[in-house]
Structures are given as structure tokens and as C-alpha cells.
Amino acid sequence: MSFQPITGPVSSPGSGIFPTLVYVQGNDQRTINLDHTPFTVGRKVDKDLVIADPRVSRDHALITSEDGQFCVVDQGSKHGTFVNGERVQRKTLERNDRVEFGVRDVSYVIFHPHHASSNTAREFLSQISGIQISTDATDLEKLTLFLEAARKLNTTGVLDEILVTLLDATLKLTRAERGYVFLRDEESKLRLAAGRNSKDEPLLDDTTISHSILDEALKSNSEFVITDTSQSLDLAGRHSIVAYDLRTVICIPLRKPQVQATRGAQAPAPTESSAEVMGALYVDSRFASRDISSVSNDILRAIATEAASLIENARLVQAEEASRRYQQELSIAASIQQRLMAVTIPEVPFARLKGRNLSCKEIGGDFFDAVNTDEGLAVVLADVSGKGVSAALLASTLQGMIYSQLIAGMPLVEIVAAVNRFFTHKHIGEKYATLIIARIRRDGELEYVNCGHVPPLLVCNHEVMRPPHGNLPVGLLADATYESDHCSLHAGDRLILVTDGVTEAENARGDFFEDSRLETVAAKSSSLEDIFTAVANFCGGTPLSDDCTVLELVYTG
Amino acid sequence: MNLKIDKRVVKGVTIMSCHGRVMFGEEATALRDSLKEALTKTPRIVLNLSDVTYIDSGGLGTLVGVYSSARSAGADIKLTGLGQRLRDVLQITKLATVFQVFDSEEEALAALGQGIA
Numbered sequence: 001m002s003f004q005p006i007t008g009p010v011s012s013p014g015s016g017i018f019p020t021l022v023y024v025q026g027n028d029q030r031t032i033n034l035d036h037t038p039f040t041v042g043r044k045v046d047k048d049l050v051i052a053d054p055r056v057s058r059d060h061a062l063i064t065s066e067d068g069q070f071c072v073v074d075q076g077s078k079h080g081t082f083v084n085g086e087r088v089q090r091k092t093l094e095r096n097d098r099v100e101f102g103v104r105d106v107s108y109v110i111f112h113p114h115h116a117s118s119n120t121a122r123e124f125l126s127q128i129s130g131i132q133i134s135t136d137a138t139d140l141e142k143l144t145l146f147l148e149a150a151r152k153l154n155t156t157g158v159l160d161e162i163l164v165t166l167l168d169a170t171l172k173l174t175r176a177e178r179g180y181v182f183l184r185d186e187e188s189k190l191r192l193a194a195g196r197n198s199k200d201e202p203l204l205d206d207t208t209i210s211h212s213i214l215d216e217a218l219k220s221n222s223e224f225v226i227t228d229t230s231q232s233l234d235l236a237g238r239h240s241i242v243a244y245d246l247r248t249v250i251c252i253p254l255r256k257p258q259v260q261a262t263r264g265a266q267a268p269a270p271t272e273s274s275a276e277v278m279g280a281l282y283v284d285s286r287f288a289s290r291d292i293s294s295v296s297n298d299i300l301r302a303i304a305t306e307a308a309s310l311i312e313n314a315r316l317v318q319a320e321e322a323s324r325r326y327q328q329e330l331s332i333a334a335s336i337q338q339r340l341m342a343v344t345i346p347e348v349p350f351a352r353l354k355g356r357n358l359s360c361k362e363i364g365g366d367f368f369d370a371v372n373t374d375e376g377l378a379v380v381l382a383d384v385s386g387k388g389v390s391a392a393l394l395a396s397t398l399q400g401m402i403y404s405q406l407i408a409g410m411p412l413v414e415i416v417a418a419v420n421r422f423f424t425h426k427h428i429g430e431k432y433a434t435l436i437i438a439r440i441r442r443d444g445e446l447e448y449v450n451c452g453h454v455p456p457l458l459v460c461n462h463e464v465m466r467p468p469h470g471n472l473p474v475g476l477l478a479d480a481t482y483e484s485d486h487c488s489l490h491a492g493d494r495l496i497l498v499t500d501g502v503t504e505a506e507n508a509r510g511d512f513f514e515d516s517r518l519e520t521v522a523a524k525s526s527s528l529e530d531i532f533t534a535v536a537n538f539c540g541g542t543p544l545s546d547d548c549t550v551l552e553l554v555y556t557g
Numbered sequence: 558m559n560l561k562i563d564k565r566v567v568k569g570v571t572i573m574s575c576h577g578r579v580m581f582g583e584e585a586t587a588l589r590d591s592l593k594e595a596l597t598k599t600p601r602i603v604l605n606l607s608d609v610t611y612i613d614s615g616g617l618g619t620l621v622g623v624y625s626s627a628r629s630a631g632a633d634i635k636l637t638g639l640g641q642r643l644r645d646v647l648q649i650t651k652l653a654t655v656f657q658v659f660d661s662e663e664e665a666l667a668a669l670g671q672g673i674a
Contacts, residue, residue, distance in 0.1 A: 385614040386581050432618050434650065452650035472651045476621045500614070546613075 025107040039063040055079045055102040159314040163194035171198050176283035183279035217251035224252040224300045245286045252281040254308040333363035336392040346372035350442045357549040364547035365391030371406040378406045381497045382435035412437050412449045416482045423475030432475030449484040457496040457522050464519045491557030501546035505535050508542050528552050560584040562591045571595040576608040581615020592623045600632040603665040607638025635665040
């Protein structure tokens with residue numbers, strides 16, 4: 001592959017338009033401008049990125065560019081090239097992709113499409129327009145080039161930047177004084193998204209514009225509406241025009257781009273007016289200022305069609321970024337949860353403990369733990385409300401708190417009261433946990449405290465009992481008080497603890513597994529696996545909507 | 558979103574009827590926002606849950622959260638129309654003692670009326 005400049009004539013490094021690689025090695029990191037391609041990586045000293053590690057091949061990989069995309073290409077390296085943990089031969093790079101060359105974890109590269117320190121669309125646009133547009137180009141040509149450039153931008157979070165750029169361009173072209181973009185929100189109400197005046201200052205207040213003209217333009221079928229108040233006879237009811245001395249108002253409805261939009265010489269497609277209006281571009285000038293009513297219709301038409309697709313694209317990019325972040329969050333939560341569930345079960349001569357967890361797709365806040373002290377073998381099963389990273393983190397905190405207090409041999413009731421104080425102090429309602437802590441002594445004496453959790457199953461000789469004892473969950477009410485319950489187990493008695501993911505496992509008809517089915521299988525079977533099999537059979541193919549965790553404590557005497 | 562909330566005001570009491578599922582996420586958020594908004598208009602609310610088919614832990618947490626903050630701000634929320642499942646959940650979590658639950662809207666309204674008389 002031959003040398004390919006990535007950008008136009010602007011080529012000084014760090015000018016803000018080059019993609020960058022953040023190279024992380026141990027605790028050090030540095031930013032490398034990807035100012036030419038192919039960009040070479042390897043152990044040889046003549047590489048653009050030299051990684052002196054025996055696991056990196058001499059000619060390890062290249063980063064190439066094609067059509068504005070960047071690609072990592074493995075050069076037949078011995079230990080492989082990885083993108084986000086997956087070994088690749090060739091892969092197009094996306095923002096924040098993690099690329100590893102032979103060495104896993106110790107050193108890696110994060111890809112950023114544009115220079116991080118000056119990641120503004122506007123800067124990029126102004127550079128492009130500054131270079132490529134000749135001075136004798138018509139306004140329309142300028143605008144088209146400008147918008148083309150903006151559309152190619154795939155930087156995330158640029159909607160605001162794009163709107164401001166669009167306004168600045170429109171103000172320049174129409175010579176209007178003030179410009180505003182309104183976008184419809186989720187409730188379909190128009191909201192001010194950006195405002196600028198001709199001095200490039202932001203305008204945050206839209207009370208002095210003519211809302212009646214704005215409404216009219218949105219209802220009309222036209223591509224744009226020009227109101228010249230010096231020509232208009234009926235100004236009754238148009239308060240803003242009179243009060244603020246507005247001379248000319250141009251309003252351009254922004255319609256969602258149609259898939260088969262007709263462009264060019266043909267008349268506007270008949271579907272045009274029915275297209276969904278997603279917002280409006282509004283510019284005006286005062287009497288004291290200049291007349292803008294003579295602005296070229298071609299320019300207004302171009303703005304109308306281009307601006308809409310510009311905004312739509314920026315929105316799509318934002319949506320994509322949001323889903324990407326969601327995926328990232330999921331993987332963080334999954335790794336927290338893996339640690340929560342990695343419990344070493346202590347071995348004691350008088351009891352046997354088994355635990356198993358089945359995670360649903362979304363990460364929940366289930367965890368269990370087991371601690372053996374002089375007071376006996378304690379087991380904890382908890383379910384933090386909610387899902388995702390916040391639930392997993394809270395579960396992690398909770399696990400740590402309970403563990404340390406169990407190790408210290410604290411009474412169970414005091415432990416949950418302390419946890420409740422902590423939770424209600426830190427989180428007001430809404431985030432709470434149901435949990436059950438049970439501690440069995442060598443002599444079979446069982447003490448347990450149930451805080452809003454599914455009641456445990458006590459199985460004695462194939463007979464299932466559900467003790468009615470219970471307290472409030474922890475974290476809901478600051479002044480909650482807690483009590484524990486006691487019972488004596490005999491050799492062979494089993495205590496089964498489940499989270500509500502088990503009893504609320506759903507089948508295709510929307511029925512729950514329910515306590516009754518749980519009790520039936522618990523009575524019949526002496527294995528944890530049988531409970532999971534019964535749940536799986538019941539659900540059929542319906543995926544779990546919550547984590548299922550089951551603990552079984554058998555007193556062996 | 559699997560939750561629809563209707564509101565009407567009767568003699569200074571907002572009656573909110575929920576239809577669908579109250580789940581952690583957008584439904585719980587919608588319920589919280591609705592309740593908070595209603596509380597800015599009337600300090601007394603009857604929450605009718607008779608058409609709620611399911612309420613998960615997050616939904617319940619939201620309910621308790623709004624309920625306790627409303628109570629501490631001097632407002633009053635009564636629940637009615639609780640299905641068997643929700644009653645069970647409140648029983649297990651011992652929250653039945655926290656909420657004021659009534660069998661019908663009329664009884665809840667009457668209780669609120671007595672409260673201010």
C-alpha cells in the first residue's frame with residue numbers, strides 16, 4: 001500500500017484533524033498522531049511504533065487508511081494482533097477500539113478518530129472550508145462544500161457543534177442578524193437547540209423571535225417561508241415583530257430526509273410536505289439592520305435539504321454512541337459480577353454448602369457469600385434492586401460490609417441494621433437490597449435474619465416448610481428494626497435459599513415459576529441442579545429476565 | 558414503555574391509575590416523575606394499582622422512595638387496587654406495614670377526607 005495523505009493540504013501534526021493513537025504501556029501513556037499511512041508497528045527500530053518486547057514480531061502490523069476509514073492489518077505476526085480482545089487479520093478501527101500487538105494487557109493502543117485535544121467539528125470544518133473553497137466560488141458552492149464536509153464527519157457528540165456551524169454558515173450566507181435552530185423533543189415539542197448572532201455569539205433566549213411565523217412555517221408545505229414585514233399588511237397578533245422591530249424573518253422547516261428524495265431540477269416530490277418535520281431553522285433581521293429578503297432562493301432550498309440530513313446523521317451517530325456505551329457498561333457490570341460470584345465455599349465438618357447462579361442477559365445485583373467463624377458457618381444471599389453497573393457496584397459494597405462484620409463475629413441483627421443505616425444514609429430509597437443471612441452452629445442451631453427476601457425453604461424428610469419470619473429490606477427506611485429467627489436442624493435437614501429470579505422466572509405465557517413449583521421440586525430432589533432443570537423446563541425458551549441464584553445448606557450433624 | 562398513567566383530580570385529591578407493568582427503568586422513572594408532579598399540585602394522592610400486572614424490585618423501590626419522601630414532606634399517599642401478587646410482595650418485604658392500603662378508591666378517599674377534617 002502506498003503512502004496516502006489522510007487529509008488535504010493541512011498536515012502539520014497536532015492540528016486537530018488527525019486521528020490519534022493513545023499508546024499505553026504499563027503506567028505510561030503517550031499520544032501518537034496518525035499523520036500518515038501505512039503506519040507501521042513492530043519490534044524493528046524503523047517502525048513508526050516500536051514495541052521492544054519479544055512477543056511482538058519484527059514486522060507486526062500496519063494501520064492503513066481507505067476511504068476515510070482506518071484499518072489494522074496483521075503482517076503475519078507470531079503472537080497475533082487483537083482488537084478488543086479478538087484476534088484479527090484485518091479490522092476496521094472504531095473510536096475507542098483497543099488494539100494489542102502480541103503482548104496482551106501490558107501494552108496496547110486506543111484508537112481515536114480525531115485528535116483528542118481539539119476534537120471539534122467546527123475547527124475541522126473551518127479548516128476544510130478555508131482550504132478548499134476558492135474565493136470566487138458562489139455562496140451556494142461554498143455552502144454545499146461546507147455541508148458535504150460536515151456530513152462526512154463522524155465524530156460523536158457533535159450535534160451541538162453541527163448546529164452552531166450550520167447557524168454560522170446560514171447567517172453568513174443570508175446576512176441575517178440572528179439565527180436559531182429548533183428541534184422537536186421526544187414529546188414532539190419544539191425546543192431551542194442552538195442560537196447565534198452574526199457576531200458569533202451564542203443566543204440562549206428565544207423569547208424575542210416571532211413564534212407565530214415559526215408555527216406557520218412548520219404547518220406550511222413550503223421549503224421555506226420569508227416574511228418581509230415592510231410588505232406585510234396584517235401584523236395584528238404578531239407581537240414580536242412589532243415589539244422587536246423585526247424586518248425580515250426566514251424560517252426553514254427541517255424535514256426528515258426521505259429515502260427517495262428527489263433533488264435537482266425536478267419539482268419537489270409530492271411526499272415532501274408529508275415528510276416528518278423534525279425542527280426548524282429560523283433567522284431574522286431588524287429594521288435598523290439590513291434587508292435579507294433578497295437572499296437567493298437556491299441557498300435557502302439547499303440549506304433546507306442539507307441541514308435536515310446533517311442533523312439526522314448527527315442524531316444517528318449519537319444513538320450509535322449511546323448503544324456502544326451501553327454495551328461497555330454491560331461488560332463492566334459483568335466483570336464486577338463475576339468477582340461477586342467467585343466465592344470460595346468453606347469446608348466444615350458439620351455442614352455442606354452449595355451455591356449456583358444463572359445470570360440473565362442484563363446484569364443484576366445478586367450475590368452470595370459464605371464465611372466460617374467460631375460462631376458457625378454463615379451464608380449470605382442478597383439481591384440488590386435494579387440492574388447494570390450501579391446494582392453490581394452496590395452489591396459489591398454490600399458484600400464487603402457483610403463479610404467484614406461476619407468475620408468480626410457480630411450478631412446478625414446488628415449486621416443488617418448497620419447495612420440499613422449505611423444504605424439509607426447514602427441512597428434515598430429506590431436503591432435497596434433484599435437479603436438473608438443464616439448462620440448454623442456445629443450443634444445444628446440455626447439463626448437467620450430475612451430482610452424482605454423470598455422466604456427460605458426448610459426441607460426436613462421431604463417435607464418443605466416456609467417460615468413466615470421476615471423484616472423490611474435494607475436500604476428502604478432509615479428507622480427500620482430487624483429481628484432474627486431461630487430453629488434447630490437435625491442431620492439431613494436442608495435450608496434452601498433462592499432469589500426472586502427463581503420464583504419469578506417466566507414462561508412464554510407470562511406465568512411465573514412461583515413458590516409452589518419451587519417447593520415441589522425442593523421436596524422431591526436433593527440436588528441443586530434439579531431446581532435449575534425444573535426452572536429451565538418451565539421457561540422453555542423464554543430467556544431469564546432476572547438472575548437466578550440458589551444456595552443449599554445441608555446440616556450433616 | 559409498558560406503563561400508562563391516568564390522572565384525575567377529585568376534591569383536591571389526585572387519583573392516579575396505573576396500567577401495565579412497573580419495572581426498574583423507564584416505567585419506574587415515569588411513575589416517580591408522575592407522582593412528584595402530582596404532589597406539586599395536590600398533597601394528597603390515591604394510587605390505584607388495580608391494572609398493574611407486575612411490579613419488580615426496582616418499581617417497588619421507586620414506590621417506597623416517593624412514598625417516604627412524600628410522607629416526610631407532609632404529603633399523603635394511599636394505595637388501592639393491590640392484586641394478590643403485589644400483596645404477597647408487600648407481605649414478604651414487610652412493606653405492608655409501611656404503606657396505607659385500601660380495598661377501594663372510595664375507602665382511600667374517605668380516609669384522606671378524615672385526615673383533613
